[in-house]
């Protein structure tokens with residue numbers, strides 16, 4: 001049997017484009033810390049891996065650094081997927097799936113990683129999925145339009161993202177749509193779509209709706 005089968009609680013993956021509000025969304029759930037193990041993306045690890053800013057290196061020198069960056073992202077995602085918790089719910093920001101179907105796919109389509117690198121990463125994904133149980137019961141898709149998140153990225157002004165062009169954001173958007181809306185690829189996991197173009201004041205209504213769906217989905221769960 002796969003490593004970790006039956007060891008993980010109900011797991012929600014928060015997915016969406018860069019700047020779609022995932023971290024804000026997850027922080028909203030961190031107040032239920034007695035019931036929910038919520039883990040944001042380890043961006044700080046990627047920005048300082050033993051003194052190397054892998055995120056910056058990936059953006060400024062993708063030919064050399066996009067592949068090693070994505071292989072480290074895979075490692076950090078796998079750590080989160082398999083991390084034990086005694087809480088009944090786990091919420092993760094992104095996943096091995098968005099790594100595979102969105103980011104690595106985008107880098108390869110854009111010619112930023114060589115075919116050989118792409119094949120190695122895909123080999124890792126399929127091996128990892130063969131030997132490890134990846135718990136994923138619900139995907140909350142913070143659905144946005146590229147222009148809206150592009151503006152947010154400009155405002156947030158994360159230094160490494162300064163040169164990310166709108167085209168890159170549009171490509172990532174389409175890959176999220178292929179995966180989560182058009183269901184062209186990937187896992188048949190239930191998707192809850194959140195209109196995340198809304199500005200933060202209105203989005204509380206959407207948080208409430210997702211909370212209801214998450215708690216309802218857990219109730220539907222087979223009793224442990």
Ligand SMILES: Cc1cc2cn([C@H]3C[C@H](O)[C@@H](CO)O3)c(=O)nc2[nH]1
Pocket residue numbers: 018041043055073077094095096098099100103161
């Ligand atoms: C799974 C996964 C997340 C992820 C994030 N990123 C980038 C996009 C943003 O600039 C930053 C934080 O999400 O990291 C990436 O290049 N590849 C990724 N793969």
